[in-house]
Amino acid sequence: MRASTENGDQERDRDGGGGPRAGRRGPRPAGAATISRVAEAAGVSRATVSRVMNGSPTVSPELAARVRAAAEALDYAPSPAARRLALGRTGTIALVVPDLGNPLFQGVLRGLSQAAGKAGRQLLVAESDEDPEEEVILALEARRNSDGLVLASPRAPAERLCSIGERLAPFVLVYREVPGLGAPSLSIDNAAGVRDLVAHLTGLGHRRLAYLAGPPGSAGNAERLAALRAATGGLEVTVLPCGSMFDDGHAAAPAVVERGASAVVGFNDMVASGVLTGLRELGVGVPDDVSVTGFDDIPFARYTTPPLTTVSIPKSELGRQAWERLWALMNGEGGGYNVRYQPRLLVRGSTGPAPSR
Amino acid sequence: MRASTENGDQERDRDGGGGPRAGRRGPRPAGAATISRVAEAAGVSRATVSRVMNGSPTVSPELAARVRAAAEALDYAPSPAARRLALGRTGTIALVVPDLGNPLFQGVLRGLSQAAGKAGRQLLVAESDEDPEEEVILALEARRNSDGLVLASPRAPAERLCSIGERLAPFVLVYREVPGLGAPSLSIDNAAGVRDLVAHLTGLGHRRLAYLAGPPGSAGNAERLAALRAATGGLEVTVLPCGSMFDDGHAAAPAVVERGASAVVGFNDMVASGVLTGLRELGVGVPDDVSVTGFDDIPFARYTTPPLTTVSIPKSELGRQAWERLWALMNGEGGGYNVRYQPRLLVRGSTGPAPSR
DNA sequence: ATGAAAGCGCTAACAA
DNA sequence: TTGTTAGCGCTTTCAT
Numbered sequence: 001m002r003a004s005t006e007n008g009d010q011e012r013d014r015d016g017g018g019g020p021r022a023g024r025r026g027p028r029p030a031g032a033a034t035i036s037r038v039a040e041a042a043g044v045s046r047a048t049v050s051r052v053m054n055g056s057p058t059v060s061p062e063l064a065a066r067v068r069a070a071a072e073a074l075d076y077a078p079s080p081a082a083r084r085l086a087l088g089r090t091g092t093i094a095l096v097v098p099d100l101g102n103p104l105f106q107g108v109l110r111g112l113s114q115a116a117g118k119a120g121r122q123l124l125v126a127e128s129d130e131d132p133e134e135e136v137i138l139a140l141e142a143r144r145n146s147d148g149l150v151l152a153s154p155r156a157p158a159e160r161l162c163s164i165g166e167r168l169a170p171f172v173l174v175y176r177e178v179p180g181l182g183a184p185s186l187s188i189d190n191a192a193g194v195r196d197l198v199a200h201l202t203g204l205g206h207r208r209l210a211y212l213a214g215p216p217g218s219a220g221n222a223e224r225l226a227a228l229r230a231a232t233g234g235l236e237v238t239v240l241p242c243g244s245m246f247d248d249g250h251a252a253a254p255a256v257v258e259r260g261a262s263a264v265v266g267f268n269d270m271v272a273s274g275v276l277t278g279l280r281e282l283g284v285g286v287p288d289d290v291s292v293t294g295f296d297d298i299p300f301a302r303y304t305t306p307p308l309t310t311v312s313i314p315k316s317e318l319g320r321q322a323w324e325r326l327w328a329l330m331n332g333e334g335g336g337y338n339v340r341y342q343p344r345l346l347v348r349g350s351t352g353p354a355p356s357r
Numbered sequence: 358m359r360a361s362t363e364n365g366d367q368e369r370d371r372d373g374g375g376g377p378r379a380g381r382r383g384p385r386p387a388g389a390a391t392i393s394r395v396a397e398a399a400g401v402s403r404a405t406v407s408r409v410m411n412g413s414p415t416v417s418p419e420l421a422a423r424v425r426a427a428a429e430a431l432d433y434a435p436s437p438a439a440r441r442l443a444l445g446r447t448g449t450i451a452l453v454v455p456d457l458g459n460p461l462f463q464g465v466l467r468g469l470s471q472a473a474g475k476a477g478r479q480l481l482v483a484e485s486d487e488d489p490e491e492e493v494i495l496a497l498e499a500r501r502n503s504d505g506l507v508l509a510s511p512r513a514p515a516e517r518l519c520s521i522g523e524r525l526a527p528f529v530l531v532y533r534e535v536p537g538l539g540a541p542s543l544s545i546d547n548a549a550g551v552r553d554l555v556a557h558l559t560g561l562g563h564r565r566l567a568y569l570a571g572p573p574g575s576a577g578n579a580e581r582l583a584a585l586r587a588a589t590g591g592l593e594v595t596v597l598p599c600g601s602m603f604d605d606g607h608a609a610a611p612a613v614v615e616r617g618a619s620a621v622v623g624f625n626d627m628v629a630s631g632v633l634t635g636l637r638e639l640g641v642g643v644p645d646d647v648s649v650t651g652f653d654d655i656p657f658a659r660y661t662t663p664p665l666t667t668v669s670i671p672k673s674e675l676g677r678q679a680w681e682r683l684w685a686l687m688n689g690e691g692g693g694y695n696v697r698y699q700p701r702l703l704v705r706g707s708t709g710p711a712p713s714r
Numbered sequence: 715a716t717g718a719a720a721g722c723g724c725t726a727a728c729a730a
Numbered sequence: 731t732t733g734t735t736a737g738c739g740c741t742t743t744c745a746t
Contacts, residue, residue: 034739045717050741060715080502081447082739084438085722092481092502100467101656110457113484122502124449125482127470145437145449145479246660277660299458303603303634305662391723402733407725415731439723442738 033076042070053078093326094124094142096135097152102244103269103298104315105152108174111319112150119327121147130215132156136164143168148326150174150319154219170329172322176219177338184325184335186318190220191227193311193343197265197293198231200309200345205354206263206291207235210256212242212249212275214267221267224295228265242271249274253282262290262354269294269301269310276304276350287352297346306349313343390431399427410435450683451481451499453492454509459601460626460655461672462509465531468676469507476684478504487572489513493521500525505683507531507676511576527686529679533576534695541682541692543675547577548584550668550700554622554650555588557666557702562711563620563648564592567613569599569606569632571624578624581652585622599628606631610639619647619711626651626658626667633661633707644709654703663706670700 039046044063051059052067084090093116097105113123126142128135132155143149149171153161158178165181173185201209211228214221228237238259242248249271256264256275266272272294279286286292286306294301297312329335396403401420408416409424441447450473454462473480483499485492489512500506506528510518515535522538530542558566568585571578585594595616599605606628613621613632623629629651636643643649643663651658654669686692
């Protein structure tokens, strides 16, 4: 499957010891200077070059200068691959998410990328495409190529995660909490968010709600739905299967109307925006005829018509915090407590008093 | 800056040859099986284990089975770090973008991630935060840790890019074309998109346009603006400094009204959506009083009120294609021709006939 | 302060 | 078909 070839480098002979055999194949970037060449050019040992490159203070200024000059002249930079092997450290951390198209994960990606970047770490990203087993495989592989992992795995079964927990360490879990897993978890208090939403809605007089359900199997959806049921004791709640995308919400509009709900609670902002549009197309006024709420506060939520009432969650903060935790873990400090971020209700124009009728 | 420690592993002694010295420090994942241990357990040489792990057909079935059993029992997987060094190949490709929050780059990220993932490659991602020099530094570093690079670098000066072109190879450039750079480029024909937009608008009778300019220094903005000027011979075009985010567009609404433009051409969909909202807040009807167009066709553009007229560009297709090109390049096949994707005009509700007044 | 040498864990010529 | 051996390019004792 792999093309091989390449052999266009002759000039090689380093390795001071004058090894018995010489000619070898060469998967070398063909031109990259090595530590040996620099050492030779500077007239010092490889150890000294290594010391200089790593800023060890135990090198005489003269030598250091000579080495630096030689390195400069040869345009030398240490091979990351060789350092990985020698150091047993990759300088990289990994992020595994189900869907890079989802603003939730984009948020943690950004936060993590910036935090890790600032600390001089590289970031490996993998997308599981919502496949539970794929999440696990990718996590394992990503972890082997990095020093630590941030895992957003809404689908993989808890037991599965626990069974590989040790091989994943150090790692931190985001948007989910798995009891018994030995990793810190950064999650959202979905129930609290839903309660705020429901309180807001009932305060406006709404008694007939419709819930636009997220993808089945999503841990977030399960939590939000359960909280909704718990928070709406005497109320009528219709659960409409929906999804997580604009189009899913859009397609659900007719069903909402048919059920005669006065308020619809979307699984997330995308389905909420979708239903907003769908409702308008159906001639239903929002919020005059029906109120709509979202969840997550994606950047766009402020710009729907009317602007979406939703609960805000700290997406990129999760990424930044994930880095902090991971960093602590990688330094052998404990992972600290789990935290659940409390969402904040954002009342905007898409909700209003229930129509009297 | 780096905490060190770790030393909790004693049991070590491999290396069949019985080397003179023995005790060593050990940055080993503390527990990971090595090829030597598997070889020992299976009673074969390391070479044989390597062969089996790499599916070489030149191993007798018995041996292969024994090796596989031993590997399984020890829970062995080859060290990626060691393979990198031995093979001179990382199994990873890198993507460098200015802003992970921008749907344009998210699109190529997704396309690339999926294509590379399907091919069993890992993906390294770095964000330059719109800093031209940072783009270059990050690109260089990312490239050293990968086998190939996809670079979205709207800011870095062409000469700078050319000067490091060799060290970046193999790589492909997206959303930009740099003559003389020895890398294939996948870009968007911004001028064509703008022409379509202008034709559409003038066809509707618009004569006074306002352009909401993107960030200064953005290559995309420069192209779009130049094309706009070229395409609007006798027309009045006001250029309003704006930016690339929702809020920038939103903030520009008053200026649009003040200039009395009958149509506003947004640098991208985000500023267009922003101005849409801003205009409505000002009591200006869209498209009755003024028409608005965007650029890019981000997922949300269909869901604004009214839905945004824009030009669609193949964001994730760019990512997929980038992988194809990179793959070809990595196999020593030429990079092929540069391609400019032609955007497609999407007429939606945000544009209409110019008011007669 | 500097160098010699022994690996890190794997692959691939080469020999048998 | 299998083993031996020489690296890949770096870091790090240990001895000087």
